[in-house]
Amino acid sequence: MTPGPTPAPPEVLAAIAQPVIHHRGPDYRKLYADCLGRLREVFRTESEVLLFGGSGTGAMESAVANLCSPGEPVLVVSAGYFGERWAALAQAYGANVDHLRYEWGEIPAPYDVSARLGEREATAVFLTHSETSTGVVTDLQPFAAAARGAGALSVVDAVSSLGAVPLETDAWGIDVVASGAQKALMTPPGLAMVSASEAARTKSATATSPRFYWDWERTRKGQATLDAPVTPPVSLVAGLDVALKMLLDEGLEAAFDRHVRLGRACREGLKAMGLELFSPDEDSSAVVTAARAPEGIDSDELVLLLRDRHGVTLAPGQGGLKGKIFRIGHIGYYDVFDITTALAAVELALVELGAEIERGVAVTRALEAFEHTPV
Amino acid sequence: MTPGPTPAPPEVLAAIAQPVIHHRGPDYRKLYADCLGRLREVFRTESEVLLFGGSGTGAMESAVANLCSPGEPVLVVSAGYFGERWAALAQAYGANVDHLRYEWGEIPAPYDVSARLGEREATAVFLTHSETSTGVVTDLQPFAAAARGAGALSVVDAVSSLGAVPLETDAWGIDVVASGAQKALMTPPGLAMVSASEAARTKSATATSPRFYWDWERTRKGQATLDAPVTPPVSLVAGLDVALKMLLDEGLEAAFDRHVRLGRACREGLKAMGLELFSPDEDSSAVVTAARAPEGIDSDELVLLLRDRHGVTLAPGQGGLKGKIFRIGHIGYYDVFDITTALAAVELALVELGAEIERGVAVTRALEAFEHTPV
Numbered sequence: 001m002t003p004g005p006t007p008a009p010p011e012v013l014a015a016i017a018q019p020v021i022h023h024r025g026p027d028y029r030k031l032y033a034d035c036l037g038r039l040r041e042v043f044r045t046e047s048e049v050l051l052f053g054g055s056g057t058g059a060m061e062s063a064v065a066n067l068c069s070p071g072e073p074v075l076v077v078s079a080g081y082f083g084e085r086w087a088a089l090a091q092a093y094g095a096n097v098d099h100l101r102y103e104w105g106e107i108p109a110p111y112d113v114s115a116r117l118g119e120r121e122a123t124a125v126f127l128t129h130s131e132t133s134t135g136v137v138t139d140l141q142p143f144a145a146a147a148r149g150a151g152a153l154s155v156v157d158a159v160s161s162l163g164a165v166p167l168e169t170d171a172w173g174i175d176v177v178a179s180g181a182q183k184a185l186m187t188p189p190g191l192a193m194v195s196a197s198e199a200a201r202t203k204s205a206t207a208t209s210p211r212f213y214w215d216w217e218r219t220r221k222g223q224a225t226l227d228a229p230v231t232p233p234v235s236l237v238a239g240l241d242v243a244l245k246m247l248l249d250e251g252l253e254a255a256f257d258r259h260v261r262l263g264r265a266c267r268e269g270l271k272a273m274g275l276e277l278f279s280p281d282e283d284s285s286a287v288v289t290a291a292r293a294p295e296g297i298d299s300d301e302l303v304l305l306l307r308d309r310h311g312v313t314l315a316p317g318q319g320g321l322k323g324k325i326f327r328i329g330h331i332g333y334y335d336v337f338d339i340t341t342a343l344a345a346v347e348l349a350l351v352e353l354g355a356e357i358e359r360g361v362a363v364t365r366a367l368e369a370f371e372h373t374p375v
Numbered sequence: 376m377t378p379g380p381t382p383a384p385p386e387v388l389a390a391i392a393q394p395v396i397h398h399r400g401p402d403y404r405k406l407y408a409d410c411l412g413r414l415r416e417v418f419r420t421e422s423e424v425l426l427f428g429g430s431g432t433g434a435m436e437s438a439v440a441n442l443c444s445p446g447e448p449v450l451v452v453s454a455g456y457f458g459e460r461w462a463a464l465a466q467a468y469g470a471n472v473d474h475l476r477y478e479w480g481e482i483p484a485p486y487d488v489s490a491r492l493g494e495r496e497a498t499a500v501f502l503t504h505s506e507t508s509t510g511v512v513t514d515l516q517p518f519a520a521a522a523r524g525a526g527a528l529s530v531v532d533a534v535s536s537l538g539a540v541p542l543e544t545d546a547w548g549i550d551v552v553a554s555g556a557q558k559a560l561m562t563p564p565g566l567a568m569v570s571a572s573e574a575a576r577t578k579s580a581t582a583t584s585p586r587f588y589w590d591w592e593r594t595r596k597g598q599a600t601l602d603a604p605v606t607p608p609v610s611l612v613a614g615l616d617v618a619l620k621m622l623l624d625e626g627l628e629a630a631f632d633r634h635v636r637l638g639r640a641c642r643e644g645l646k647a648m649g650l651e652l653f654s655p656d657e658d659s660s661a662v663v664t665a666a667r668a669p670e671g672i673d674s675d676e677l678v679l680l681l682r683d684r685h686g687v688t689l690a691p692g693q694g695g696l697k698g699k700i701f702r703i704g705h706i707g708y709y710d711v712f713d714i715t716t717a718l719a720a721v722e723l724a725l726v727e728l729g730a731e732i733e734r735g736v737a738v739t740r741a742l743e744a745f746e747h748t749p750v
Binding site for chain 1: 464584589610682
């Protein structure tokens, strides 16, 4: 129950275990076309979604490499570990980075971005939709509007959010969305994807940073004829196609609703046993729930005990939050009984570590919270 | 029976279909360590082998990005489609490329490289071990010596050769070997790997090309503590580990021997039915066998007929060889009965296309040739 890689449904694993097919033959072409079509539905965009072998960081790097020339003035907004990754990537490509850095766990504000863009020009604003290190999900729409208002492209890390919480790429005017298959898309890791608006593609045509594997235009051309520019991870693509079909069969709105209710269940359960939440106690926190360990208890110790004695894998705190918080991921292939299992295990482990915890209330409270239909 | 992706053994597919494990937990750390250790054995190097999510082209790009600064003087040796890829990659990174370009199908000569390096300085020489587009396997050792003699690093594309034909990374003094999992390593595509000598690592420390995902030092640091720098394709790594164990259990020398005999069987069978070989009629041609279609027959038509009527997938000619040759891959998980199946199907399809072919001799001749122990 970490925030990724997340569990893959048996149907997806079965698809991945099929004999390897050739990536230039008709079987793969059909699979490739289906998968790219379903990705556009999930991204909610009319633009081509570019599919790469690689991790979510690869999708993010492709955005930097295709948009930034050396010295490019860009704005990076960060409030956690993955926001910092945008800054590291942009710096690696020699961009002139203005870094609007919040404390980890803070919620970025659109007017800060507008103000910053008023002070200093930027051609692109790099944002994090779901900051996996803190559990904060940012409402992207006003940020995209702020960027557009200042003539900048909006570029979003949606690795842990896509398919879990609403993301209206076209309707919100987001220029670039970078994601990966191993979170809400329920596929083992190894696939990265990115959508780019017409404006982003135009910008990429003049960007001078070197790139080949992550090059958008080469990939777009290959996809246009269903002829991948390099050997794609065909088995993972077969798995992704099944997973996307499952997600679209459930319905994106139903999946978003389920994630809201999983987040509610998780938060209510943790609060019921007396723990303090670190991620916001709001329906937007539908991806990862972060909570503080009780006074005197090291959250790393809790995570290790849960893993080694109880076989339940949660995630520890990262960076400055190490030892202080633990994180429960509920992205993708989860239902409420996964949440109650995690809560029961946390309760048990905390008692073993000597914490004073309200016993026997978390699971019931979580089940109740899950049943409430989100507004 | 294309030159890749190649069939994955059922044991590998079963490993890939296991539930996804977390890449920061002890199960993955053990798998990661085992896999990296086995890779060093297969690469025959004491250097760390860096493992990436991506295709073989990604491993090749990592070599260019980590060794070349803009304007870097390099020598690219090409005699086919994948040699051209080195040139395209080096050009994408702004290297100052001297291109020693042979006709497709020619066998590069070490003294040409020495002569070229005498005329113009280069910091690195980019070579292709097995040129998949033509079936030519180059004897690397004298090329590595020529590069070293001129103070240049030797950088080798071993995507389709590693594990199929001898490659003595350290003993031959090859600085960089780039490969992928989807050929002789018998794993579905999606994993790239590269070994770098001390000299190559030293050079990479001062290379100024931007890189993050493909950065050697970041990856090396992560591997040193078994803490992957980005989310790795854990399922594919589980498959690769099983495949590497199978390969090492067979023994590398036994696998090389098997590939030599598969190549012999394929060539003798094709010749017995009266076809002209395109790849050299030598034991070095142990990876891919290329043959010319008979006069008046389009090899693309042959490949399509084989695929659509007989369910046997061969590879067509690429570039200027399109329509002229067809290619039978015998890399990785193959035995002689795969070769006889391919030969029988080629015989049948050629007859259907109206070719005058010697009937009923290819399979027998192939079986005989396979039984001869290579010298």
